[in-house]
């Protein structure tokens with residue numbers, strides 16, 4: 001199945017499908033996912049790797065980015081919380097802006113949770129990859145900049161949350177300006193007669 005996302009950018013997307021040893025490939029038909037990926041608009045490359053985060057896997061990504069002049073990559077592997085920084089760095093080394101990297105989590109969201117439903121897990125992996133490619137094609141290159149941080153904060157609202165946040169920030173050595181629209185602080189809490197469970201007066 002193919003779909004036209006109607007986009008005019010991100011036309012050279014590479015999809016890298018990871019086996020994670022057998023963590024993914026025991027349940028998800030990774031070759032079928034790679035084949036399916038080639039039918040997604042914008043995808044010009046797809047391949048399967050045993051351990052994509054290992055150095056040989058990353059080297060393959062770098063080589064293919066250069067060789068096929070990819071302008072986006074999608075890594076179908078594990079949670080981005082684990083290896084998104086790895087693949088961003090990998091893309092950067094190959095000259096691709098690291099913000100043009102997208103991941104599809106076909107391990108935690110497919111193989112690990114659908115171990116007895118191989119066909120359905122593969123269908124879901126296809127869906128996740130198709131959505132990741134669609135997202136990837138919308139990505140824009142970003143520049144990282146550094147700016148000086150002034151250790152001063154503005155807290156808006158002098159209710160309980162605002163007061164506590166101000167106290168915590170002050171305890172951390174940060175100057176705080178607390179702004180409250182009414183003439184007293186305390187917010188809704190100040191209007192209560194008693195509070196559970198101590199039945200103390202809140203003010």
Ligand code: SF4
Nearest residue numbers: 018020051053077078
């Ligand atoms: S990239 Fe993630 S899914 Fe692939 S081998 Fe490494 S840990 Fe496993």
